[in-house]
Amino acid sequence: MEEGGDVKGVFTRFCQLSDAIKTAAESNGKSLMYKENLGFLGTCPSNLGTGLRASVMITLPELNKDPHKLEEICSQYDLQPRGSSGEHTAAIGAKWDISNKQRIGFSEVELVQKMIDGVAKIIGIEEELAKAAAGGDEAAEGAKEEEPAAGDAPAKKDLGSFKLPEIEAEFDKWLTAQLENSPADVKDTDDFKYISFTELPPFTEKHRSLMRKNMTAELFAKLKDTKSSKGYSLSNGMQAGVLRPHLGVGFTCGDEECFDLFKEIINPIVKGWHNFDPDTQSHKSDLDPSKLAFTEEQQTLFAKYVKSTRVRAARNISGFSLPPGSSKEDRLAVEGVLKQAFEALPDNLKGQYFPLGSLSTEQEEALQAGGFLFQKPGPMQLLGAAGAGRDWPEGRGIFHNESKTVLCWCNEEDQCRIIAMEEGGDVKGVFTRFCQLSDAIKTAAESNGKSLMYKENLGFLGTCPSNLGTGLRASVMITLPELNKDPHKLEEICSQYDLQPRGSSGEHTAAIGAKWDISNKQRIGFSEVELVQKMIDGVAKIIGIEEELAKAAAGGDEAAEGAKEEEPAAGDAPAEGGEANPPADAPSE
Structure with a gap:
């Protein structure tokens, strides 16, 4: 507190006090009472969430003439006026205590900002009323124009530069009306607006996502008013899938609470995408690279055929929003931990x-040349449509080590994407560095009283349900001249080993120069060690088939027959856990 109106200075000292208490608690092996769904805990349920009351004592002689009118105006800005004896009482000397009304569902910064902005508006109304009292009806009319009309709060959106896509005429008309009538969202920016859907969208035939297939009118009605404590709603999660019909998943998560609040839509999406049922199955994690079996024979094959190796996954820190729902403050806090x-x-x-x-x-040129630089997501992409590109590029960044064998992206699709890589086929060495990166982020989170987002039935959590579980993709770039002659055959062989081949332009495309990217297909239901092991063993088999085909091409039918014997028969490599098996009509996110 202090005399005068330096709100930022007062709030800064408040934060310093809070941090000092948190630090003292942690130095004694304790932590502050906090729950993801309730915020800071206390004796009375009326003071959960932030528990914060930010107030100013302000003199309002004109508005003091009609306390009921002042209450109505404050209500438009989610503020609460108190007179000399508390709420709904007169103010002696026209001195009013005005504070934020809400406590939970908004961050401390958001509530203080609401108070600042609202009080500034109220002061403007007071000044216009004073002019009217001194100068006649014309000034009074100006005051009325400044005063928000009943029912206008929350106000309709200022659409800024945000543009909707063109999908189909009737749907576009419906979508435009939904946007224009959506209340302002604290997460809105000039170039991105969140839409609050009042009814189940009238999906077109172009909408192919698992969200669309699993979202019923009954489920929408049940969940449409549900929000996380950080303000992420069902509409926020659906928005990318509504605006971008081509997406296969069509739902994004804005924070950790979403996986509980919206599990009735998320779990069916996970089951449809991964063939893994979070309601009945559990996930496991194992980041011990010493458990990998990488025989000398396999190492020799990989050294000969593999051009490069890469292992990547996402990590997110509990207590902070995911990029589609993140505030500037959360984004910068994540950057600080990383x-x-x-x-x-x-x-x-x-x-x-x-x-x-x-x-x-x-x-910028050096990062671009190394393929390390990531760009602001475009409006047609999942992240752009989900709001993950707001406030770009603030809070985003790239880390790499001196030898450029590890790379981290900060606040792109997830809070942190960790990548380990190198030229050649030393899979175990690459996986070891990946595990070191993951452990370092986990340790940094814990030293800040946080943890990595993780659930027993879903594994590591992230923005898109397609990347849950391990979220891991272990891949090699490999030259396969013989198998390149029949990409369909290569896909069939890879499928036997739960692997996925990608050509020069992604899945189901040819490979220029016969260079294929081959990776694990599954993400959830298996540990990291198990998935990397599957990749090693499967790629070793594929190299064996390639060598036999090369012999056949050079030496006749006898060698070709040997190649057939090496090729796995259908059904020889059954999956025991979750399989990344997106529906044929649902393209990858």
């Missing part, structure tokens, strides 16, 4: 963090 993790890496992984917003031309 910087701490990067500073604590072992010598072989030490490197530099490059904030996207302050890259020099030389740095």
Whole structure:
């Protein structure tokens, strides 16, 4: 507190006090009472969430003449006026205590910002009323124009530069009306607006996502008013799938609570995409690279055929929003934790963090040349349609070590995408560095009183349900001249080993120069070690088939017969856990 109106200074000291208490608790092996769905805990349920009351004592002589009118105006801005004896009482000397009305569902910054903005509007109304009292009806009319009309709060959106896609005429008309009548969302920016759907969207035949297939009118009605404590709603999660009909999943999560609040739509999506049922199955994690079996024979084959190896996955920190629902404050806080993790890496992984917003031309060109730079998501992409590109590039950045064998993306699709890679086929070495990165982020989160987002039935959590479980993709770039002659045959062989081949332009495309990207197909239901092991064993078999086909091409039918014997028969490699098996009509996100 202090005399005067320096709200930012007062709030800064409040935050310092809060941080000091948190630090003292942690130094004693304790933590502050906090639950993801309730916020900070306390004696009385009326003070959960932030528990915060930000108030100013302000003199309002004109509005004091009609306390009921002042209450109505404050209500439009989610504020609460208190007179000399509390709520609904007169104010002696026209001195009013005005504060935020809400406590939970908004962050501390959001509530203080609401108070600042609302009080500024109220002061404007007071000044216009004072002019009217001194100068006649014309000024009074101006005051009325400034005053928000009953029913206008929350106000309709200022659409800024946000544009809707063109899908089909009737659907576009419906979507435009939904947008124009949506209340303002605290997450809105000039170039992105969140839509609050009042009814189940009248999906077109172009809408092919699992969200569309599983969202019934009854389920929509049940969940449409549900929001997480950070303000992420069912409509927020659906928006990408509504605006972008081609998406296969069509639903994004804005924070950790979504996986419980919206499990009735998320779990069927997971089951449809991964052939894994979160309601009956559980996931397991294993990040011990010493458990990998990589025989000398396999190492020799990989050294000969594999051009490069890469292992990547996402990590998200509990307590902060995911990018589609993130505030500036959460985004910067995540960046701070990740910087701490990067500073604590072992010598072989030490490197530099490059904030996207302050890259020099030389740095940008170097990152671009290495294939490390990520761009703001376009409006047709999942992330662009979900709101993950707001406030770009603030809070985003790239880390890589000196040898460029580890890479981290900060606040892209997820809070952190970790990638380990190198030229050649040393899969175990690459996976070891991946595990070191994951452990470093986990340690940094825990040192800040947080943890990684994880659920027993879903594994590591992230923005898109297609990347739950391990969220891991372990891949090799490999040259296969003989199998390249029949890409369909290569796909069939890979499928036997739960692997997925990608050509030069992605799945189901040819490979220029016969260079194929081959990776694990599954994400959930198996541990990280198991999936990397599947990739090693499967690729070794594929190399064996390639060699036999090469012999056959050079030496006749006898060698060709040997190649057939090496090729796995249908059904020889059954999956025991979840299989990444998106429906044929649901393209990958």
